[in-house]
Amino acid sequence: MKRDKNLPLTETTYYILLVLTQPLHGYGAIQEIARISQGTVKVAAGTMYGATENLLKLKWIKEVPGPDKRRRVYQITPAGRKIMTLETARLRQLGTLAQSFGY
Numbered sequence: 097m098k099r100d101k102n103l104p105l106t107e108t109t110y111y112i113l114l115v116l117t118q119p120l121h122g123y124g125a126i127q128e129i130a131r132i133s134q135g136t137v138k139v140a141a142g143t144m145y146g147a148t149e150n151l152l153k154l155k156w157i158k159e160v161p162g163p164d165k166r167r168r169v170y171q172i173t174p175a176g177r178k179i180m181t182l183e184t185a186r187l188r189q190l191g192t193l194a195q196s197f198g199y
Contacts, residue, residue, distance in 0.1 A: 099186070100179065100182050102154075102179055103179075103182060103183055103186055104183065104186065105179070105183045107137065108137070108139055108143060108147060109147060109151070110180075110183060111129045111132075111133065111137055111139070112125060112129070112139070112144070112147055112148070112151065112157075113151070113156060113157070113172055113176050113179070113180050114132075114180065115128040115129055115132065116157055116170050116171055116172045116176070117171075117172055117177075118171070119160050119162065119169050119170070119171045120169065120170065120171075121162060121164075121167040121168060121169050121170070122141070122144045122145065122148060122167075122168065122170075123141070123144075123167075125139075125144060125170070126139050126141070126144055148168075148170055151170075151176070152170075154175070154176075155173055155175050155176075156172065156173055156175055156176030156179060157170045157171065157172055157173060157176055158170065158171060158173050
């Protein structure tokens with residue numbers, strides 16, 4: 097199977113796409129990533145800003161209307177879901193391989 101040129105994703109990108117399955121503004125995404133990673137992944141505001149700009153260019157996320165005009169709200173796109181599906185399958189395959197070696 098030929099691997100997508102965008103894979104592997106960074107851990108930060110994976111988490112951002114994962115939490116943007118629901119509409120969130122940047123700070124909300126930062127908080128949600130910290131929550132679901134149990135505090136092991138901390139995304140700085142500058143990192144989030146750069147990542148969202150890059151993900152917008154890739155069309156993996158889009159800006160959606162939000163309740164507060166001062167905050168930009170983002171959500172994953174079908175292209176973003178596709179890359180998440182591919183990356184999740186890749187990670188599962190790695191886990192299965194490691195398991196076959198006793199890890």
